[in-house]
Amino acid sequence: MSRPSDKVLERLFRLHPKKIDLSLDRMTDLLAKLGHPERHLPPVIHVAGTNGKGSTVAYLRAILEAAGLRVHVYNSPHLVRFAERIRLAGKLIDEDTLFQCLLDCEQVNGPTPITYFEITTAIAFKAFADCPADVVLLEVGLGGRLDATNVVDQPLSTVITPVSIDHEQFLGSDLGGIAQEKAGIAKAGVPLIIAPQSAPAQAAILNYADHVGAQVTDSDSWSVQATEDGFTYQDDQGALSLPHPALNGPHQIANAGLAIACLRHQDPFSLTAAHYATGIASANWPARLQDITGSRFGKMLPDGSALWLDGGHNPAAGQILADNFSDKDDRPLILICGMMASKDTTGFFAPLKPHVAKVYGITVVGEDSHSPDNIVAMADSLKIPATPAASAKAALEEIRATYGDTPVRVLICGSLYLAGQILVDTDLLPT
Numbered sequence: 492m493s494r495p496s497d498k499v500l501e502r503l504f505r506l507h508p509k510k511i512d513l514s515l516d517r518m519t520d521l522l523a524k525l526g527h528p529e530r531h532l533p534p535v536i537h538v539a540g541t542n543g544k545g546s547t548v549a550y551l552r553a554i555l556e557a558a559g560l561r562v563h564v565y566n567s568p569h570l571v572r573f574a575e576r577i578r579l580a581g582k583l584i585d586e587d588t589l590f591q592c593l594l595d596c597e598q599v600n601g602p603t604p605i606t607y608f609e610i611t612t613a614i615a616f617k618a619f620a621d622c623p624a625d626v627v628l629l630e631v632g633l634g635g636r637l638d639a640t641n642v643v644d645q646p647l648s649t650v651i652t653p654v655s656i657d658h659e660q661f662l663g664s665d666l667g668g669i670a671q672e673k674a675g676i677a678k679a680g681v682p683l684i685i686a687p688q689s690a691p692a693q694a695a696i697l698n699y700a701d702h703v704g705a706q707v708t709d710s711d712s713w714s715v716q717a718t719e720d721g722f723t724y725q726d727d728q729g730a731l732s733l734p735h736p737a738l739n740g741p742h743q744i745a746n747a748g749l750a751i752a753c754l755r756h757q758d759p760f761s762l763t764a765a766h767y768a769t770g771i772a773s774a775n776w777p778a779r780l781q782d783i784t785g786s787r788f789g790k791m792l793p794d795g796s797a798l799w800l801d802g803g804h805n806p807a808a809g810q811i812l813a814d815n816f817s818d819k820d821d822r823p824l825i826l827i828c829g830m831m832a833s834k835d836t837t838g839f840f841a842p843l844k845p846h847v848a849k850v851y852g853i854t855v856v857g858e859d860s861h862s863p864d865n866i867v868a869m870a871d872s873l874k875i876p877a878t879p880a881a882s883a884k885a886a887l888e889e890i891r892a893t894y895g896d897t898p899v900r901v902l903i904c905g906s907l908y909l910a911g912q913i914l915v916d917t918d919l920l921p922t
Contacts, residue, residue: 494586499593500573503610517605518639521613524599528613528620532627533563535643536753539631539673540652540686542807543746546738546776547652548628550750553737554770556581558762561624565615565640567608567632570778570802570911575921577615579622583922592617608632612639625760636675648682648757649705652749654692655807667695674699684753685709686745708756715748717741724751724767731764734772739780739799740815747771777921778802778910780815786917788903791887795898796822800914802907804830806838812904813842822900823848827886828866829855830905836861836869839905843875850877851886855909866905883913 522529536551538544545566555562564578577584584592592614600610612632619627626647631638635651654670670692677683677696683705685696693709700707713726721734722744731751736743751771754762781800783789789798803812816824824846830836840850852866861869863879870877880886883903890899903913914920 494590496573496586496590496593499590499597503593503597503607514637515639515642517603518609518613518642520603521596521600521605521609522616522642525596525613525617528616529642530644531620532616532643533619533624534647534759535627535629536648536650537629537631537640537643537646537676538650538652539635539638539676540650541655541669541673541805542803542811543652543686543742543749544630546743546746546774546779547650547750547753548630549738549774549776550736550747550771551628551753552578552770553774554750554754554762554767555626555760557769557773558760558766560626560760563619563622563624563627564630565612565619565628566630567611568907570907571914571920573611576611577618579618580624584618588618588622589614606639609639616642631673631676634669634675635673637672638676641676644678646676646678646681647759648684648753649676649678650684650686650749650753651676651688651696652686652746653807654688654696655805667691670695671699677703677705679704680706682706682708682753682757684749684756686749708752710752712756713748713752715744717744721771722747724748726752726755728755731767733768736771737774738776739782740811742811742814747774777914777919778907780812781919783913783917783919786919788884788887788913788917791884791891792901793891793894793896793898796901797898798901799903800910801902801904802910803904804834804839804906806835806841809839810842812902813846816843816846816900816902820900822898823894824900824902825890826850827853827880827883827901827903828905829853829883829909830861830866831855831908832859832861834861834905836866836905837872840870840873840875844873847875850875851880851889852877853880853883853886853909855906856912858906858908860906860908883909884916 561580569575674696687710724731850870852863867877
């Protein structure tokens with residue numbers, strides 16, 4: 492069902508360039524016309540990085556909410572509905588508030604050229620400034636230094652998740668250069684919490700942080716260790732024994748640890764061990780190794796099968812998935828993959844090769860994606876058996892026909908846009 496906000500968003504798509512154009516001039520001009528809402532926010536935690544940004548924000552939010560705090564969140568992109576990008580004091584922005592913010596921003600901007608991400612970020616700032624809360628969690632869209640979110644002069648803290656190569660058409664393919672761009676959110680005198688990084692990324696981040704005078708806390712200052720019942724977090728304040736993270740995959744211990752490090756090294760909120768434990772066990776972030784076995788798609792598979800959904804789309808994400816599926820399991824692993832045309836499909840598949848029995852290539856409907864035949868060709872180049880399919884549903888039907896009653900593991904992957912379509916098809920809308 493169409494909503495009034497949808498019509499305004501459609502106008503923005505038509506009237507303003509959708510293409511990413513990294514600059515802060517347009518953003519600062521629009522915010523000035525709006526009365527500088529970015530200067531009237533609750534304390535801000537600003538998060539950049541390549542992989543793990545959304546998961547880290549999800550843990551931050553869950554921990555803070557476990558302490559009874561009101562948390563604003565800005566994420567991108569959305570999976571199904573635009574409102575997923577903006578969470579006001581714990582709840583997705585309601586239609587009336589979103590519609591009014593859209594109208595206000597559209598009116599003051601007028602015909603001035605601006606990107607879609609810039610104007611939607613301005614909408615988030617306006618909504619955050621108008622609604623009381625205790626903290627804002629602000630996720631960078633792309634890069635950091637010139638990202639539209641990088642207009643808060645004095646955040647409470649800044650965070651950089653693991654940096655790897657992605658969005659080469661905008662950030663280039665030099666890892667040190669990419670890391671330096673992401674480090675651009677660092678501010679003088681503001682804590683900068685850094686996840687474990689490759690040597691080139693670490694050097695670039697530390698160099699930039701030193702240049703601006705940020706207060707660095709890197710991964711030498713804390714550690715995480717998996718245990719039978721969950722994991723242990725350790726820093727100079729002591730140890731926390733924590734449950735298994737709510738999000739699937741061994742990498743989520745590192746994401747949870749980064750969130751804890753951020754809050755432990757800059758804690759005006761008086762958090763307790765119970766707040767950390769409750770938050771870690773209750774975080775929610777769809778399409779990140781999301782178990783959808785119980786959905787109608789999952790029920791198409793043989794008994795004893797498992798079905799996951801993941802929006803990862805770069806080589807680092809492929810490695811994370813490979814690590815998750817490296818444990819011994821007699822059930823064959825099958826990928827149903829749709830991927831945007833700008834993404835490195837071969838690099839994504841390469842770490843997964845030892846674990847995958849077959850790949851089905853599909854289209855991401857309505858997007859500039861690789862064709863199923865292209866995906867098959869890239870899998871074939873790695874000697875991974877592959878075949879095209881008309882859709883995820885068609886691939887699942889073929890898997891059932893091929894394997895009969897033999898249990899299988901199936902991962903639908905390769906794109907957040909595809910993940911959003913699957914969530915719609917399975918009635919698993921984000922809340």
